[in-house]
């Protein structure tokens with residue numbers, strides 16, 4: 776594969792972390808490759824990622840860039856797009872990587888048909904093999920493409936997100952569990968967590 780920033784060993788580790796090798800993971804590895812060579816690896820909150828999908832690619836981004844949900848420097852926006860924005864706080868460097876639309880080749884149309892059949896009535900052994908080969912092929916293509924062939928690299932949409940703040944907590948008056956203050960709801964003079972609020976509202 777010979778990518779500058781990510782060794783074959785690191786690709787293997789990332790695959791182990793994710794659980795399988797797939798085109799989505801390959802996309803995430805290539806996005807991370809861009810980050811590592813253009814921005815470096817995230818120390819604490821130095822680099823922030825905004826991901827617009829919660830699919831396979833995000834595992835590679837978390838594993839390789841150090842932007843993770845737990846640290847608060849990985850932000851998920853549920854837009855259903857293979858688009859990843861990265862910010863470097865130190866100097867404000869930022870970019871949004873958007874996977875270019877795949878051209879509708881004959882192979883791709885065949886893959887879409889197989890996918891549909893798989894969901895509707897399942898695949899025969901031969902079809903399953905064809906699908907597996909198709910996925911292998913597109914993973915390989917993703918790993919071998921130039922980054923600018925794979926992604927449109929655009930300016931970031933907005934300013935760098937604010938740092939994770941320390942948030943105070945309250946105790947839900949219904950279930951007695953501790954909950955971040957910003958996630959509490961008020962219902963008939965009571966402070967409730969979201970699940971309890973939803974139950975109370977339905978009554």
Ligand SMILES: [Zn+2]
Nearest residue numbers: 797799800831
């Ligand atoms: Zn996957």
Ligand SMILES: [Zn+2]
Nearest residue numbers: 947950968971
């Ligand atoms: Zn509660």
